Amino acid sequence: MKNWLILAVSALICASLPFYADNYMLRVVTTAVMYVILAQSWNFIGGLAGYPSFATAAFFGLGAYTSAVLQSHHVPLLAAWSAAAVAAVLFAVLIGGAILHLRGHYFAIASLVVAEVLREVINTTPDITGGGMGLNLPVPHGSIAAQAQFFFYAMLILAVMCVATAIVVRDSKLGFGLRCIQQNEDAASILGVNAYAYKTTAFMLSAVFVGVAGAIYASWVHYIEPPDVFDIMLAVKPLVMALLGGVGTLFGPAIGAIVLMTFEELVWRNFLTVHAAVLGVIIVLLVLFLPNGLLPLLRSWLDRLRGHS
Amino acid sequence: MTALLTLQDATRRFGGLNAVDKVSFSVEAGEVLGLIGPNGAGKTTMINLITGVHPATGGRVLFDGRDITHLKPYRIAGLGLARTFQIVQPFPRMTVLENVAAGALFAGGAAHMRDAEAQAREHLRFTGLFESADKPAATLTLAQRKRLELAKSLAMKPRLLMLDEVNAGLNAAEVDDALAMIRRIAERGVTIIVIEHLMKVVLSISQRIVVLHHGQLIADGEPQSVLRDPAVIEAYLGPKYAAAMAAGTMAGGPA
Numbered sequence: 001m002k003n004w005l006i007l008a009v010s011a012l013i014c015a016s017l018p019f020y021a022d023n024y025m026l027r028v029v030t031t032a033v034m035y036v037i038l039a040q041s042w043n044f045i046g047g048l049a050g051y052p053s054f055a056t057a058a059f060f061g062l063g064a065y066t067s068a069v070l071q072s073h074h075v076p077l078l079a080a081w082s083a084a085a086v087a088a089v090l091f092a093v094l095i096g097g098a099i100l101h102l103r104g105h106y107f108a109i110a111s112l113v114v115a116e117v118l119r120e121v122i123n124t125t126p127d128i129t130g131g132g133m134g135l136n137l138p139v140p141h142g143s144i145a146a147q148a149q150f151f152f153y154a155m156l157i158l159a160v161m162c163v164a165t166a167i168v169v170r171d172s173k174l175g176f177g178l179r180c181i182q183q184n185e186d187a188a189s190i191l192g193v194n195a196y197a198y199k200t201t202a203f204m205l206s207a208v209f210v211g212v213a214g215a216i217y218a219s220w221v222h223y224i225e226p227p228d229v230f231d232i233m234l235a236v237k238p239l240v241m242a243l244l245g246g247v248g249t250l251f252g253p254a255i256g257a258i259v260l261m262t263f264e265e266l267v268w269r270n271f272l273t274v275h276a277a278v279l280g281v282i283i284v285l286l287v288l289f290l291p292n293g294l295l296p297l298l299r300s301w302l303d304r305l306r307g308h309s
Numbered sequence: 310m311t312a313l314l315t316l317q318d319a320t321r322r323f324g325g326l327n328a329v330d331k332v333s334f335s336v337e338a339g340e341v342l343g344l345i346g347p348n349g350a351g352k353t354t355m356i357n358l359i360t361g362v363h364p365a366t367g368g369r370v371l372f373d374g375r376d377i378t379h380l381k382p383y384r385i386a387g388l389g390l391a392r393t394f395q396i397v398q399p400f401p402r403m404t405v406l407e408n409v410a411a412g413a414l415f416a417g418g419a420a421h422m423r424d425a426e427a428q429a430r431e432h433l434r435f436t437g438l439f440e441s442a443d444k445p446a447a448t449l450t451l452a453q454r455k456r457l458e459l460a461k462s463l464a465m466k467p468r469l470l471m472l473d474e475v476n477a478g479l480n481a482a483e484v485d486d487a488l489a490m491i492r493r494i495a496e497r498g499v500t501i502i503v504i505e506h507l508m509k510v511v512l513s514i515s516q517r518i519v520v521l522h523h524g525q526l527i528a529d530g531e532p533q534s535v536l537r538d539p540a541v542i543e544a545y546l547g548p549k550y551a552a553a554m555a556a557g558t559m560a561g562g563p564a
Contacts, residue, residue, distance in 0.1 A: 173414060180400055180411050187398035190360060192386035192416030
């Protein structure tokens with residue numbers, strides 16, 4: 001109950017943003033909300049099941065291209081976005097069948113390759129996808145401000161759906177089984193957990209919202225090209241955000257996404273040239289000093305405060 | 310009585326090594342069977358073979374008349390075949406209660422989480438871990454972890470329970486407690502295979518004993534007759550001792 005309240009309140013606060021924020025702010029927040037989706041999605045496979053996936057970029061790019069190609073054939077916007085979800089899920093099942101039996105580093109590397117393969121596929125099929133030239137999307141009607149609001153709300157609704165799914169999954173048999181797998185997969189199998197089915201489901205959940213986010217992103221920026229939507233940072237940042245907020249926790253990835261995006265925006269604006277180095281330093285500091293993330297740290301502080309009062 | 314579990318020429322090969330080599334035996338419903346053998350005899354491989362962790366490379370495994378040789382471990386678990394691990398395998402960052410609830414939820418037929426936790430509490434009371442229900446499993450002592458393994462398997466409502474060295478590393482008093490617990494489980498009608506090093510344990514609770522040596526079955530029978538079997542004595546104590554035994558110059562069997 002408490003979790004639903006937190007989700008509702010934060011969604012309402014976000015939803016009120018267009019009434020007082022300028023277009024720059026709205027753009028930054030839309031990006032932040034997109035990363036909330038990516039980080040929360042990563043948490044299904046990386047946090048709950050304990051499989052460190054780098055396939056986020058693959059799902060994102062696949063969703064973006066599915067939707068973009070369909071729209072270039074005059075498929076309506078919402079139908080194209082839905083198709084992106086279907087494509088991402090089917091692709092997750094296919095790839096999951098091939099790599100989910102790998103563990104630890106082996107899985108991480110295999111999932112990392114997936115986006116690179118997709119990028120090459122796009123590059124070599126210019127007739128359909130535009131190849132390295134990229135692909136233009138139809139520009140929607142309406143003023144610049146109206147468009148910005150439309151894509152902001154689209155991202156926000158998707159993010160709410162994603163977090164709502166996370167809340168449902170956490171208290172379900174699926175979530176419990178995934179935690180068992182994360183802690184000891186062999187013991188989980190012996191206790192009757194169908195590890196393959198559970199991991200595949202987690203992988204599908206980690207793909208579906210990311211695929212749609214890619215599709216919304218493509219429509220939002222009007223033009224996509226392989227290096228943009230298959231960018232490795234689309235796989236690395238969600239992982240860092242989840243680490244920052246608290247891996248496997250319910251709201252940790254979202255908190256991590258917002259903190260990192262805020263931080264990044266400030267660094268980006270003020271120290272353009274050392275931006276990448278700062279991100280690297282954050283990752284190192286995280287691993288060294290905050291292995292459990294911000295959320296568990298905050299909780300233990302709160303517990304201590306309560307203990308003193 | 311009917312056979313609950315039957316192995317027919319079950320074989321497990323690792324590369325050039327036959328860790329389990331054409332082993333055939335069966336376990337009757339309600340029986341307590343001891344499975345013994347020297348280090349490296351293939352006891353744990355046998356358990357892995359039956360539970361589908363390392364499926365047989367030859368021969369067949371039948372459970373209640375059904376061929377389970379190539380079923381996945383989770384399916385075999387769902388049929389009512391539970392095991393404990395020689396090296397305990399808890400979910401370390403879950404509570405003791407959650408550990409046991411997992412068994413009830415995924416193999417014990419619990420309808421939902423609350424049901425599974427209610428069942429788990431019963432099994433914790435039975436195994437004497439009730440006080441520790443809300444502790445993380447990682448904080449338990451070895452003896453408690455062994456009991457947690459037992460509670461987890463019981464939560465699966467097993468028809469056949471395989472106990473892999475459930476007493477290893479325990480002191481004498483703890484072993485007696487564990488034995489009493491195993492007897493009470495058997496009284497509930499659960500068929501049990503006890504895999505053990507400690508001869509005392511096996512002798513005191515098994516109705517029948519099978520002996521493995523170099524992956525092969527070398528004896529199958531009543532505890533006392535198995536202990537007098539020259540092949541068994543030779544496997545445990547070497548040919549010299551066996552010859553002396555046969556000549557009648559030494560008293561007693563392997564202890």
